């Protein structure tokens with residue numbers, strides 16, 4: 001319930017609208033309370049005394065009260081909805097920007113679909129709580145209290161009989177909420193799990209089909225769908241176990257009012273008009289109890305949802321600016337790894353162990369190693385996607401943790417191993433980090449990345465729309481667009497993490513040749529996680545990584561002389577190249593990564 005308190009606190013930003021809703025609610029309660037009194041007046045003073053004028057007057061006032069009820073009802077629900085939309089809007093923005101800020105380690109450990117459910121369905125539960133359930137509860141309490149006071153004034157004995165229903169129903173409701181809180185949380189979690197399978201399936205639909213796993217996937221989904229239905233049915237039976245008792249109580253009270261009140265009317269201690277009015281107030285007692293009852297599950301659900309949403313909102317951002325962080329402005333080209341060790345959060349072993357090196361200005365460093373040896377990890381630490389566990393990384397003598405993250409990352413151009421493009425045009429994708437870049441600038445980098453000719457061969461050229469994650473392009477084409485995208489940024493340190501793995505060897509070396517002069521002009525240091533001999537040969541120095549350690553470094557020739565591991569990797573590459581040549585390699589995707597034992 002702590003989370004519900006927090007949701008209520010967020011209404012502070014919508015104070016006026018919320019007060020407006022509350023004010024409408026109070027006026028509605030007054031209009032509701034007045035109506036039975038008009039009945040009583042009309043019956044006792046009009047019908048019983050045969051005074052037609054009073055009958056007509058009371059009827060006219062009833063119409064006024066009905067209109068007022070309509071107006072205030074509208075005002076109350078409209079304003080409550082407006083406040084709820086505002087809170088949901090803010091929460092959605094808050095959680096989205098939090099997701100943008102959360103570190104890689106958070107995203108490594110959380111499921112995308114779980115986050116999606118929190119942004120969509122959980123926030124919707126919170127919105128429905130503010131827009132509907134909350135107002136139901138407040139209106140219920142206010143109506144109940146005011147009707148109780150009126151009943152006590154009208155006939156305290158009958159009122160006491162009637163009001164016994166309140167604590168009994170209240171107890172049933174409280175029991176219902178406390179007993180089923182976990183159940184409602186479970187429903188949301190089951191929904192998340194179901195979404196997770198759906199999302200994974202949509203992303204991997206090609207793999208599913210290729211491995212003919214449709215029916216296995218179907219039964220996985222159906223299994224979770226069954227579990228969701230079961231959890232939902234449990235909540236329904238919990239509702240069924242509570243509500244009939246409340247209905248029974250309300251019916252018993254009606255009987256008591258009819259019996260005891262009727263006897264008082266016969267004994268002339270209570271008028272017919274009063275009995276009718278009393279009965280009408282009874283509705284104002286019982287209806288709120290039911291409304292609160294109906295709101296209870298929604299409140300329990302909203303509490304569970306709010307907890308899940310605030311879990312993300314409150315998640316610690318591990319990688320952040322120091323209080324005294326300074327902007328990274330220029331790079332002299334001296335990047336130092338000082339006894340760097342790194343363990344991924346939750347991992348059993350260290351991915352990097354005591355790695356030390358220093359680069360020289362304008363150096364082109366190739367990083368080579370077996371798959372899983374830690375090459376990408378070395379690269380991930382420079383832009384602080386993760387912080388070192390031990391040791392330090394310095395740029396021109398300054399610890400990378402001293403720089404503001406934004407300035408540091410803006411100066412590091414990185415092409416990831418796995419290419420992600422966004423839906424939109426090719427031009428938009430290349431200009432992702434520089435949306436205002438001119439077409440000429442976009443074309444220039446596309447030429448360097450050896451993708452310009454392909455782009456202009458398309459009917460819509462640079463305006464060609466690429467689908468989600470670059471659907472419609474080959475792996476190699478996507479990679480080249482990703483390279484162009486990075487080249488357009490204001491990088492001073494360039495990192496190419498196996499970025500031509502899906503490009504054929506010939507094109508890759510053309511890209512390399514184009515990049516070579518450009519990199520040396522623009523970048524203070526370039527790192528190339530390499531799988532190909534050509535790239536390695538061009539490098540000023542090669543770092544050989546093995547099982548998280550920097551085991552050798554030097555030029556191609558030096559390593560050929562001194563490192564048996566280097567020799568073995570190159571030998572396997574040459575062999576692979578020959579095999580590929582024999583098979584008449586089709587190019588794209590064939591010269592692939594992994595030479596070193598991939």
Ligand SMILES: Nc1ncnc2c1ncn2[C@@H]1O[C@H](COP(=O)(O)OP(=O)(O)OP(=O)(O)O)[C@@H](O)[C@H]1O
Pocket residue numbers: 108344345347351369370371372373374375376377378417
């Ligand atoms: N996000 C992560 N969480 C936990 N462990 C990770 C994570 N990423 C990588 N690892 C582990 O760290 C080690 C080094 O991985 P890394 O990606 O740096 O290797 P790599 O040399 O780049 O491999 P490849 O050539 O296959 O890309 C591996 O054992 C890997 O399993």
